[in-house]
Amino acid sequence: MAVPKKKISKSRRDMRRSHHALVLPTWVEDKETGEFRRPHHIDLKTGRYRGRQVLVQKEKPSEESSE
Numbered sequence: 818m819a820v821p822k823k824k825i826s827k828s829r830r831d832m833r834r835s836h837h838a839l840v841l842p843t844w845v846e847d848k849e850t851g852e853f854r855r856p857h858h859i860d861l862k863t864g865r866y867r868g869r870q871v872l873v874q875k876e877k878p879s880e881e882s883s884e
Contacts, residue, residue: 844853847860849868854860864872 843856845856846852847854847863849865850860850863852860852862859866859871861872864870864874
């Protein structure tokens with residue numbers, strides 16, 4: 818069984834844990850739509866990324882045609 822040779826000091830332990838902090842995700846406002854989105858991600862509502870159309874919008878089936 819692994820047993821530490823020496824006690825880890827509080828300072829050393831806390832320095833190791835300094836990278837464990839939780840961070841809130843960053844959101845930016847889209848220039849075209851004004852919606853908030855993650856930076857470097859596709860805007861899923863419009864399907865655009867960096868001014869280009871990347872995803873094709875799906876057409877919603879109209880309710881009138883189902884009758």
